[in-house]
Amino acid sequence: MAIRIQSSEEMVTVYIIGDIDHHTAKEMREEIDATVERLKPKLLILDFKDVTFMDSSGIGLIMGRYRLMNLLDGEIRVANVSSQLKKVMRLAGLDRLAVIDNGGRS
Amino acid sequence: MMKYINEIKLQFPSKSTNEGFARVAIAAFASQLDPTVDEISDIKTAVSEAVTNCIVHAYRESLGTVYIFAGITGDGVLRVRIRDKGVGIDDIKQAMEPMYTTCRNEERAGLGFAVMQMFMDKITVRSSPGKGTTVAMEKKIQSRGTE
Numbered sequence: 001m002a003i004r005i006q007s008s009e010e011m012v013t014v015y016i017i018g019d020i021d022h023h024t025a026k027e028m029r030e031e032i033d034a035t036v037e038r039l040k041p042k043l044l045i046l047d048f049k050d051v052t053f054m055d056s057s058g059i060g061l062i063m064g065r066y067r068l069m070n071l072l073d074g075e076i077r078v079a080n081v082s083s084q085l086k087k088v089m090r091l092a093g094l095d096r097l098a099v100i101d102n103g104g105r106s
Numbered sequence: 107m108m109k110y111i112n113e114i115k116l117q118f119p120s121k122s123t124n125e126g127f128a129r130v131a132i133a134a135f136a137s138q139l140d141p142t143v144d145e146i147s148d149i150k151t152a153v154s155e156a157v158t159n160c161i162v163h164a165y166r167e168s169l170g171t172v173y174i175f176a177g178i179t180g181d182g183v184l185r186v187r188i189r190d191k192g193v194g195i196d197d198i199k200q201a202m203e204p205m206y207t208t209c210r211n212e213e214r215a216g217l218g219f220a221v222m223q224m225f226m227d228k229i230t231v232r233s234s235p236g237k238g239t240t241v242a243m244e245k246k247i248q249s250r251g252t253e
Contacts, residue, residue: 021158022122022125022161023125040112053129053154054151057158060212060214062171064213082188084148088151092191
């Protein structure tokens, strides 16, 4: 399984594991959306600590979840993003869109 | 004609499972230039974007073959050429604009070419509508070895 989901009352945390590309993103997105639509949390956290690779498909994944959380009047936060990942996110203007939480990593 | 001290060719069907294989194979080939972890990551990301374009756009309605050539020169430059015989691109300039995408509802961010440009030193795109597209990229690897 490429993601692990932890949920409490108003918050869903998704730990993404492994490579995010066009091939793997589809399944991740379906699974995250099913959980979010069921629980309708106020806050969704996408944790990238265990992501080993990400291309622009990961950006699509974040942008899509951002839109979904907007629809639900919720918030999204992105945690533990590596410097490489951050470069790609900046390209998409995502450093303004979602809160980038360093989670102790530089 | 460019002289390479080593070169490889790969070809595979445009199945999305092969995206991971392609970027890891090219990264493994490039590793003989002793790249840094960041350089390996740059190469993997750029190759992943180009191969994904073949699968998502070039062979959108069909299964085709993706052709990759990679070569390294004596002065430590990696060249990668990724070619398809798919639908081609009508307007290359527009296709390369950041955030431009023809697949919005599939959550494609429209950043493929922007990422390739960002992570490689040079990228050239040639395309004929109906015939296919070739993306050529190069990156100079700053060897970690002390000289």
